[in-house]
Each structure stands twice: as structure tokens, then as C-alpha cells.
Amino acid sequence: MPAPRHKWVYLFREGSAQMRDLLGGKGAGAAEMTRAGMPVPPGFIITTEACRAYYAAKGHFPRGMWEQTTTALKKMEAQSGKRFGDPRNPLLVSVRSGAKFSMPGMMDTVLNLGLNDETTSGLAELADDERFALDARRRFIQMFGKTVKDIDGQKFESALSAAKKRARAMTDPELKPAELRRLVRRFLGIYKDATGHEFPSDPVEQLREAIEAVFRSWNTQRAVTYRRMERIPDDLGTAVNVQMMVFGNMGPTSGTGVAFTRNPITGRKELYGDYLANAQGEDVVAGVRDTEPIRALKRRLPKVYAQFERYARRLEKHYRDVQDLEFTVEGGKLYMLQTRAAKRTGEAAVNIAVDMVAERLISRQEAVARVEPRQLEQLLFPRISPAAKAEPIARGVPASPGAASGAAVFDADTAEEWGKQGKSVILVRIETNPNDVHGMVQAKGILTQTGGTASHAALVARGMGRPCIVGASKVSVDEARRSLSVDGRTVKEGEEITIDGTTGDIYLGDVPTVEVRSLNRHRAASRILRWADEFRRLQVWANADYPRDAKKALENGAEGVGLCRTEHMFMEPDRLPLVQAMIMAGTTKDREKQLAKLLPIQRSDFRGIFQTMAGLPVVIRLIDPPLHEFLPNREELISETSSLKATGKKPSRLKRLEKLLARVEDLHEANPMLGLRGGRLLMLYPEIARMQVRAIMEAACDLRKRGVDARPEIMIPLVGTLAELREIHEQLRPVVDAVQKEKGVTVAYRFGTMIELPRAALTAGEIAADAEFFSFGTNDLTQTTFGYSRDDAERHFIVRYLERRILERNPFETIDVNGVGRLMAMAVSEGRKTRPNMEIGICGEHGGDPDSIHLCHRLNLNYVSCSPFRVPVARLAAAQAAIGETTSTR
């Protein structure tokens, strides 16, 4: 008895939406529509499992796959009434890759597969249009050559251009059959030159090669890179979709279109899309002719429109999400080609999610899970003002969100120069490289002609938070002439342009932009956030150095201040002279004299924050940076003293500068990041810590007496050993006690430390004996765990590491799970072993990064603290982490 046959191939009618893993997204969609009785051109899917088997067998189809393919083909023939390779009634097919997740990095489609000399003639007769058939043949050879055989596409394009030139034709359709026939021969010649073989005339052989090419496309460099970037596993494999061709270019009752079941820009509940009569899908993409809005179909073919509208409603209801649909009308008959979840703007995402809850289509949890954090961010980025009614001149790949206007400049040096003069500039390049970074820093936005979302420009711009558009291929940049041109319009250096990195749109002139700085007034967004608050377990706190930051944080829903950096207060112009005098003081006593003058200022700063955050915790970090940061720049001092010495001018100034320089040299360190700062500074200059703690406690006690519930948490930075923390604590406890006694009130306070050195994480179990709370300083923890000085590293090598995929993510943007995350996990588990209910949070930039927030949730932290503006994003991400957990353990 033969072993039961393994099923490698599924007809559309045999599959369903649930079989996405096996059939890929595209195949599962076609199967589901077929199942639902919609008119889908017949076809079949070779499974992702077959692809994996192909790789396991080192490039051989698994046993039985090819037989099942030809059997499926036979069934397709029966369904369509056409036959593969039949000159009189030829079946033509499309072959497409289709992985579980959409992967633009993979193989394109091959259309019109099945054409050879005979079937081309048959198609010409059948359609009564020889030009159409020859053009289909020409396109097939070109696509097959390019995508299956990797032949340089430029060769075909040149031949096509030459043919048009010869025929004095402006567009492809103007080519006559005779000319097209010549072109087909030329294309076959190009194919043979490049491959060394004749073009396969047997449709079955064409199909076989196309299927294998789809399998191989799974592991091209481009696809692998894309998967790395999107973190799609490498072992999923792709399915292959083989489907009967239908033609939208068979006359006025034919056409092709794409449509969304709701408006993907605004979220409005309306069919939204484009229709192109008498055309193939390809033409829409190529932009050869202008498309019409989808309602044009209603006018042209009202019954077809009504049918499509019905299907669209059904599909949206079925998938419980907005669908992005592709369809073709062939001779008045509607064919549904594809359905998939629609990509949408932030605005649309929140509106749709809220509407669908109202329509009882999805639950609140689903609504919260469905809005991506970056979509919520989009609502906060500057956008092109809708009132401006500006028309973009071109569109590129949106690579870093936000809109910006400025003078176009074409090299980094000019961008830097103008930028430093205070001009707004947009740096325009064919592509960028590490030598351009200094210009990118000074630019308001970046636009490149080439490159994708993982190009240098995209990575750097996202890293720096600059709007960026890449791959704007319609824009021709002439760096030598310092100009760009689009469709014959030229922009010279210094002329204004506007880019919208959220949408990829490029505009002439200075188009007004708008910025929403609070989501509270956004009805749908604030509703999503309220729901998010119901689901999340992590609290969201904010970093706030001033009362105004705290106010903003509170508005955005923060539940505490996770980091109040006191050194920024020291840098204010009215305080810096006092701080400098304190540093220049020779004795503790002199230092204390200066510190006494700083005390009332600090106290009033703290009072403001405590008052704003009444009833909520406020974590205040005592002074962290090395003292030399408060003194003038060392190199400038060296330079000026050398000049003065050489010339003998201004002797009294020289004397003063020399004294200053001596102190600067005294404090100078080869590696200040690893030097006398944080806890070390507080240990050696305890008088600074005492003054700060006095200011904190005086402010808190004064408020307490007025009935305001101030909740200070005193945080010691850069601690590496329990002994350090203990000694500092012993220095400070008497100050706390003294102030409370003087003021006659008691204020509950906490004393804790940052965990920002590997050793602190490794010995967190010891440190927890003295620390009432931990706050991860993941920036410094990343610096020390990797041995990267952030400023140096980003300038010198991190960008290059990202380009070369040595690093998959910039560890300063998203917490490195295997290294830094592992240390955090140890610190949490061992810290809580010593002090079971310890409050543990994270402050710093990672606190606002969605992936890092997911990690913090998994690690069971109590809160994340981020910039006030990122609080909404953090609330959403925290909710999604909790929801994802419930879902995956369901």
C-alpha cells in the first residue's frame, strides 16, 4: 500500500483565511474569497512547506510536488475552459510569491506566463488584437528575464527605448505590431545572450522555472535583509500562487482598480481607491495614464460597482479590519484578485479602531492592539496643514516621519554652514554616506533620490528624529549643478521645498505645517488611550526637569516623574556663576558658602514640581555629570591662553584664564563618562548632596504644611557597590531628619539608586539591601555593557554597524535584549529577592520606545518613564504588551 500522499498544492477552493502559515497571506486571501463565492480567477497555491522542503533537499522539489502541480493545473484548465499551451484558447497564468508576512523585498510577479509563438497568435485571434498579444508577449519575456533569470532590466529598457525612437513613438501603445514583433525577437536575443540558453517555449517549463525562482527568491540578499529589519523569522518559507490571467485591457468594459474599504488617510467609512479603464494593473503602477477615483466605476459600470461594493463590505466584516482590495474587470465581468489588511495613516488607524468598536466589529482590546505606536506618534509629528491644499510634485519612500520646510542644499558642508547660521535647510542628495552626517545634523529634513527604508539616510534620520524621504526616483538630483528636477521643474540651491516624511510627499515652496502637541483634544486617540489604560500593567511616568515639563507630562497622562535631573537647573544662566564659584572653591567650607546661595533656588525648583505632581511620586536624581561640564571648554582655554602668552597681551585676563585652566586640568579625565561623576562625586563632595537633599526636603515639608502631598524619591546615580550607596545614604539621612525636625512635619520619602552600571545589575541583590527603589539608566547601562561612548560611537561607527547589519537595532534606541536586557532581568529578580515589593522602573530614552516597553513589561517593572511627549505612545505600547501576553497565553 503506498504511503498517503503529502499535500503540497492547494486549489484556491481548498484553502481558507486560517491557512495563512501554509498558504501565505496572498494565497489565503484568494482562497477565502473563493470560499465566499466571489469571482476569483481560478488558481492554486504551492505551500510554504514545499518551499521549506525545497531548501531542506538542497534545491529539489519535494517528492510529489510537481505531480500535484500539474494535476492542479489540469483542474484550473477545467475551471477556466482554457488550456495551458493551447494555441486556440491558451490559458495564461500569473506566478507570484506569497509569504506569511508581506515582503516587498522578495520576487515580483511574473504575468502572462504561458506565452510562446503559438499561444501569442492564439491570444491575438481570441482578443482580436495583435498588438495587445505581442505587447503581452514582450512584457512576459521582460519580466521572466528580469525576475526569474536576474537579467539586468536596463538591457530590455534600452531595447524598448531604441524601438520607440526608431518608430518615433512617444509611448508603448504607439508601437505597431511589426515593430513589436521585432522587439520580441530582440528581447529573446537579450535573454539568450544573458543566460546562454534559448527562452523556454514550453509553458510547463516556464512554469517550473518560475516556481523555482519564487522559492529561491526567499533567500536573496534583499529578502534576508528585509527580514532582518522587520524581524521576520528566516525559516518560514514562501508559498507560490499560480492564477489564471484576466485582462483589464480588453476594451472599454474592461479595467483594473485598487480600493480600500475605508479611507486609509482619514479613516472615513467610504470606498476609497483608484480605477483605470481599459488597462492592466501594471499600468496603474507605472503611472502611464492617470487613474480616476473609484466612483468613476459607478458611472461607467454601475452593476459591477454595486457588486464590488457588496464584496468589499462582506470582506471587511469577514476579516474585521479595513481591506485593501485589487480587482480587474474583463469584458464587464468583475474578478477579485487580492484582499489584505490595509495600511493606514495614524489618523485613520485611531479613527477606524474607535469606529469599529462602536460598530461592534471589534473589542476594545483589539482596537488598542491594532493602533501601532508609530501611528499614534504620527499624530504628534508636524504634518502638512490640510488648509494649505498643496499638491505634491513627487512621492518617495517615507523613511522618517514628520514634515519640514527649508532651503534645498546639495552638500553636507553647505547644510552645516547654513544650518549653523540659523537657516532652515533640507539636505538633498542622490544618497548619503557617513561623510554627510555633519550636514544631516544641521538639516531640518533629508531627501534622497535612491535608497530604501534601511539606507544610510533613513537610518541616520530616524536616529536623529529628522523627517526623511528616500528613494524619490522621480526626483533627479544633480549634485554638481546643485539642483533637483521633477517633471521638468527645477529647484536650485537655496530655493524652498517641503517634505513630509510621514507620507513621502515632496512639495515646492514653504508649505505650512501643523503640529498637535497633545492628544487630549483628539477624540479617537484619547479614547484609545483611555482604553489602553484599562489594560496595561506598567505605569507610565515622565522625565521632567522643570514644572512646565511636569505639567505637560500630567496632561499626557503621566502617573509620576521618573527622572528629574538636577544638573539642568545648575546650567541656567542665573545659577551657573554660583556653580562655577563652588567648583573653583578651594575648601569644603568655601564650597558650602556657594552651595548655600544655590539652596533657595533649588528649593523653589523642587517646590514647583512637587506642587504640580501633588500626590504622585517624583524621583529626583542628585547631581550626575562631572564637574568640568560646568566650567568653560578646556580646548578653548588652552587656545586662548597660548595666544595671550605668545603675544603678551591682556596679562590680567591671562592670569584669570590660567587659574581656570588649572582647575579644568585638575578635573580633566581621559574618559569622563567613566570618571568622577554620579555617586562618586556625591561621595567625595558630600556637601553638594547635602545641599540638594536639604532643598528637596525643605520644599516637600513646606508644601506638606500647606496640605500638598509631595512625594519625593531621592535617587543616587552611577552606583556600583552597596558600600557606596550605604555611605552616601549615611551622609544624607541626618539632613533629612534635621529638615523634618526644623519644619516640624514628616514627609514620606524614598531613597534609591539608578542601576546603570553592569556591576550594579550583577550585584543588585546586595544593593537592594539599602535601596528602596531601582531605576534602570539604560543609556549608561548600554554604554558600559557594549563599551560604547554614545556620542563617539554614533558618529564613528554605529551608523556603519547598522548599515552592515552588525547591529540590527541601534541599542541606544531599543534596549539590546541579549546583553543589557539580560542584566536587567538579573537585577529585577535578584533585587526583588532581597526586597520583594521593590519599586523598579526605567528612565531615559528607552522608556519611550515601544519595543523596549514590551521588554520592561516582560521584566515586570513597575513603570517606564519617558519624555512628556512620548507618554501617550508609552501608554499604548504598555497596553499592547499586556494584551499580547493575554493573547499568547490564551
Next chain:
Amino acid sequence: MPAPRHKWVYLFREGSAQMRDLLGGKGAGAAEMTRAGMPVPPGFIITTEACRAYYAAKGHFPRGMWEQTTTALKKMEAQSGKRFGDPRNPLLVSVRSGAKFSMPGMMDTVLNLGLNDETTSGLAELADDERFALDARRRFIQMFGKTVKDIDGQKFESALSAAKKRARAMTDPELKPAELRRLVRRFLGIYKDATGHEFPSDPVEQLREAIEAVFRSWNTQRAVTYRRMERIPDDLGTAVNVQMMVFGNMGPTSGTGVAFTRNPITGRKELYGDYLANAQGEDVVAGVRDTEPIRALKRRLPKVYAQFERYARRLEKHYRDVQDLEFTVEGGKLYMLQTRAAKRTGEAAVNIAVDMVAERLISRQEAVARVEPRQLEQLLFPRISPAAKAEPIARGVPASPGAASGAAVFDADTAEEWGKQGKSVILVRIETNPNDVHGMVQAKGILTQTGGTASHAALVARGMGRPCIVGASKVSVDEARRSLSVDGRTVKEGEEITIDGTTGDIYLGDVPTVEVRSLNRHRAASRILRWADEFRRLQVWANADYPRDAKKALENGAEGVGLCRTEHMFMEPDRLPLVQAMIMAGTTKDREKQLAKLLPIQRSDFRGIFQTMAGLPVVIRLIDPPLHEFLPNREELISETSSLKATGKKPSRLKRLEKLLARVEDLHEANPMLGLRGGRLLMLYPEIARMQVRAIMEAACDLRKRGVDARPEIMIPLVGTLAELREIHEQLRPVVDAVQKEKGVTVAYRFGTMIELPRAALTAGEIAADAEFFSFGTNDLTQTTFGYSRDDAERHFIVRYLERRILERNPFETIDVNGVGRLMAMAVSEGRKTRPNMEIGICGEHGGDPDSIHLCHRLNLNYVSCSPFRVPVARLAAAQAAIGETTSTR
């Protein structure tokens, strides 16, 4: 039935040497001698357990202890025929602390306890010497007041001086009984003023208070500090020894002495020690009278000497180690007071260990275990030449070993100034503090009048490897007059002195020193090392940058080169211009041109090392430091260009300097330690790595062809991710293959990495996929784990952290077990999970530190690599780690 009584008190005859944990070292020794039938004055021991119980009961004697104490006292009375408090025949006792480990940080002895008005008269009659009895009483009040009641000793000293002045007496013995009687009254007054109570006249009350004081002395700050330093657990507790007083000052047939069973300086088998006729032990210490060599006793009291000699032999045999004995002769009768293992010099330690093996007294394992690594080190430090026959003028506490001569200077600035001029200086201070460090760096040796082995001077000197003597109380330093004086002899600034930090001896003038740079010619040491090699499991490799280092390493027994730093080769004067030209080159091509010139030089360096180490592994680290280290100093460039610009002089030089400065600025980093170096440099300038690997492989292949077995191991520094290492490896593999093909031979080589970043340790399991070996770079790993930049940290705060016991050890000298050690343990276990037989070692300074070597042994490393000169010490420490393991699991 009453519960069985817990035994808190042991008579000497009830104890034994094995009961050291319970009875302390001193008590167990006295018990053992009593057991052996030797004449030990009767006494008893209150156990360490009683001390622990005292603390557990918050300062109350445990139930039954006091009753057992008085019972033991009764038995002592019976044994001695005297009675406590009996005016006619009073029993006097000494009360001493005695922990398991000798602790000079604890309470001193109280002698003559039991004296009051009545017993003093009785003693005077009995000894027929009123002066003697009154002096004993005076001393007792003084000691009791100081050590039991913590009264400032200066008060008693002043009263004594006043009395002598009044009596015009030069020394104590010149005081007449009447004067002494007055002094006793004065002392009793001082006591009452300070305590508010009368001096206890009841001997039992005196005893009770003395016992409690001993218990309390366990937790004084001094004792706690000492335990921290010596890493003695805090929960051991101390025993209390109560013993009948015997008097060596009862006439010419009385006396007191200390003696070693072998010479503790040379190791020679001879009784060695001092005897002082008609004196108490105290007088020996006070140095009031000069002692005679022990053989004087032979002449004075031949029978006593013979008896003592017999006991000494028996005790040595019994304890199987050289003993340090204390004894007293009272009226011709010998009393043995104490026996303990003798402290000895390095020379003595190795000679004694080897001799005792020959005498079959101890095994080879024991011999190896008994020589401390620092004793072996002593043999290598410069010593006073025996040929010099110099006499020391004073002796202090030896705090950092080695001898040094130089001009005496009395402040740090002068030390720095003269030192920088190339003069040899010895920095002499009353004590040092952090402001002196710059002078200490420039001094050849350090001498302080005050301080102990944990003082600032001692810590810093040991850290820097400078000879140092502290606590030289006979030396009077006058910092203001810039001179020191000893016994009326004065040394002024600039005059030569010599110090021996190994012995603590101080000499006038420039005394010649000798240095042994190899132990191979030291018969006993080389034997100990050969035995060590039999026992150890860790291999010992050496760090060698040049063939001459490799040769020295081999002589000292190294089994490989664990670190050959290639950058030192780049710094040589004939190469630096080429390296600088390479760095200034604008393109890869230009860089390659310069590198081609470096290639033959590097090749010949490597050839030399491979040839020397034929058959043994040589780990070569590719270039590690940031490139700016090879260029001129940035600050100097800034200063000179500023001067030239200001004056307009030398325009062509200015132009050249500006170009150089531009490149320096380009390479400048805020924290170079965490910057573009190591693997990062090799990744971005792969041409440097390729040149180095070519040089390595060409040298190895050339030698291979000549039959020399070169074993290169190529090591990549500062790697933090697997991807980094993999990419570098992929860059280099073709070079290795190409060279082997060109040369027509194959050379086995390994490719591996340093583990010197926390992330490398945390992801060692991943990195091991590509690394064939690991070498811990514990210096950088310590820098990043603690977040300390070594140079900055040692200068700015580590010394202060050590002084304040925030750090117990300098983590750059001894690996921090809880932080860095934990990361190492993770890396070893996870690295070997991926690659089971992976070779793992450690290079860098910790590799020569005995405690760190013990850790490396426990972590199952394959080797430690250290400086060639430390190889013998490492061999010994490695053997001791292995022996300790066997012993503890026995």
C-alpha cells in the same frame, strides 16, 4: 533533671591544638604545650563561642559562663599555690584576647591583674622589692585604664613624665618607691576623672571587666577594619586567655625571651632569637634595654637553655612548622608562654619548605602550599646587598616590598620635580594623603612616620609597586624644616637614604641593592616551583611583545604567550612615522601603501617570537588602541597652532600643524576607552587587520618551511557581538588562505577573541560559535563593569575608596569576584556549552595576582597569562589553588 551544663571555659590542660576554632590560636597553643607536659603557667580559656553568645545576648555573659570562670580560677589557685586577692601570696594574672587568626587590630594584653593596695604590699614582701611591686601596680592601672576603659594613654604618660622630671630621673627604674606611690595615686585619680568611678579594687571585679572588654574589643572599628582587610569573617568571635603571671624581672636568674626554631631570615636550622635578663616581656618591646642573642641564655643558664632547646625541637616537630616561641625564666625556672607559626622572609620560607621535605617532616604538597606567593616575590624584589654590611638606623612597618635608595624629599611637589629631572628620590612624610599622589608616582620609595599597613601611603605604594615603609615611629619627620631625625642623627633634604620595604629597615646613604631576576639559579625556589608544576592544573603563559620578553618568559617557565600586543611595535621610533603616514592617508589605497611598508617589519617581529616559542602557542592581539594615540598630543597641537596664529610666525609649520590637528580632531573622542578601537577599528579599517594577519601567517609559514613549529593564535580585541567577530573573521580568512597557498605550507592557527566587554561575557554562548578561543581582558572588563576609567579613577577616587573601605580591594589588582568574576563564570560556562573544549585564558595584570589566579582556577580556565617576571609567582599560586581544592574536598 537539670540540662547538661554548656562548657564555656576550658583549663589549659583540657584543650588541644585542634581546638583552635573554639579556643583561639593563643589558647590552643598554650593548651597544647600544657598537654605535652611543658611548664606553662596555669590558666584557662573562655571560648569564642562564649563571645558569640555574649553578642547574641546583646552584651550579657551567657548563663553559666561566669560561674565556670570562677571555678576555673579556683583550680588555677590550687595549681599555683597562690590565691587571687590574697595579700600574703597573691595570684596575679594576665588577660589576653585570642582569636582564631592573629589580629593585631584587637585589644592588647592586661598584665598584673589582681593588684590592689593589699596585694601590692604582699607582692612587695614576697619579692622583697617594693619598687618592683609598685611599678607593677602603676603599669596595671595604666594598661587597665587604656585598654579596658579606653582612657587616653597620653594622660598617664604625661603624669609619668612629670614624675620623672620632678625626681630628675632619666628612666622609670630610677623612680623611688615614694615617688612611685605618689604616681599610683595620681593614676588612680586620672582613672576616676576619666570614668567617673573609683578604680575597682576587687580582683574579681577587675577580671570581670577585663573579660568583657576583650569581648567588646572584637567589634571595635580597628578590629573590624583589620578583618575587612585580611578578609577574616566577622562572626568568629574571640577567646579570652587568663593566665598566671610569671616575672622575668625577679633578679639575675630571671629573664624573658622570644625565639624561632629556625632562622626566620635565612631559614637556617638554628635557634634564633633574643633574651633579656631580669626583665619583663614588655621591656623587650619598649626597647628600653638592648637584648642579647638567644645563645646568651646558654651561657647564663645552661640547663634552662638545654630544656628550652628540647621543647623548641619538640614543638616544631609537633606542629610540623617553624615556631615562634615566647618564654620567661622566673628564679631559674623556665615557663613556656606562647607558641605559634613563625613569620619568615621569602628566602627563609622557600629554604625551610625544601629542608622540611628533605627531613620528611612535610610532604611536597605542603611545602608548595606553605610558601606564600608574596614570599616568592620577595626573592625577586631588589634587596639590600648582604655584601654591603649596612646597619639600619631604624625600623618601621614594612608596607610594600623592595629596596630603594634616593635623595630624601619632604613634599610631593619637590618629589615630582626632582623625579621628573631623573633624580632618584625617596618621599618622606609624616603621613601621605591624596594630594601627595603625584609625588609618590615620581618617587623610588616612600617612608612615613605614622600609619599602618592599611594607611594611604601603604595602599598607594603597593598599588604602584613602590617600596614603602610606614609607622617608622623612631623617625621624627619635620616637614617644615625638610629633615628627619633618628636618635639625634639628622637627614636633610637632598641627602641620600635607603629603605627596604620588605624588612622595614631604614639606612643612611646609598646602600647597594641586589636584584634576582630569575629564580632558576635559586636552588630551593626552583625546586618549589618544579613541585608546584606537578600539582597545578592551570597553565601559566606570559605576555610578551618582543622576542626578548618571550625568552625571559620561557626561562621563567611560561608555557605559551597569552598576549602579544602589536601596537607597541607600532610605537617604535623607526615605525611610528610609517604608522602616522598611514593614519593621515585619505584613502584605503594610500593606507595600504603605508601598510605595505610596515608588513616586513611586523613579519620579522612575529618571526622572532614564534622562533623563541617554537612548539608553544602565541596569542597575537591585532591592533587595539584608537588611532589618535599614534598622533601627536591634541592639546599641544591646539596650543602651538594658537600661538603661531596669534604671532603670525612660521606659516608653513602652522599649515602642517593645522592639517595634523584637523585629523586629530576628526579622530578625537570624548571617551576614547569606549570608542573606535579594537574590533571596531579592525572592522572599519580592515586593511590594517589584513596586513597584520599577513605578517603573522607569512612569518609562521616561513618558519614552518624551516621545520620550526610556529603556533599562532589570532586574537580580536574589544568584540561585543557575534556579528562583529564573524565579519572580521570573514575579512581575514582569505588572507590566511592566500598566504598558505603562496608559501605552499599549512600552519595550524586559531582564531579567537578577547572577552573584555560585559556584553561579550553575557553573549559568550553566541560568540563561541565563531571564536576558537577566549581570553579575558579583565582590565577593560573591570573598567566597563564598574564604569571606571582606570587612569582617571585611580587618580580621582579609587585610592579614597580604598581608604574608606568602599572598595575592599583595588579591582584593577585583584579581580572583583561578585561583579567581574560573575561575568567570567557566565562566559566560561556558556562559551563551553557552545564549544565544549574551548581554550579559555586570561591576559593582563590580573593574570599574575595570586587571588585572581585562584579565581581562574575555580572557573576552570586553561591558563593565566602574566608578565614574564610574574610567571614563577603564578606557577606557585596555580599550584596552591589546586592543592587547596584537594584539601578542602578531602
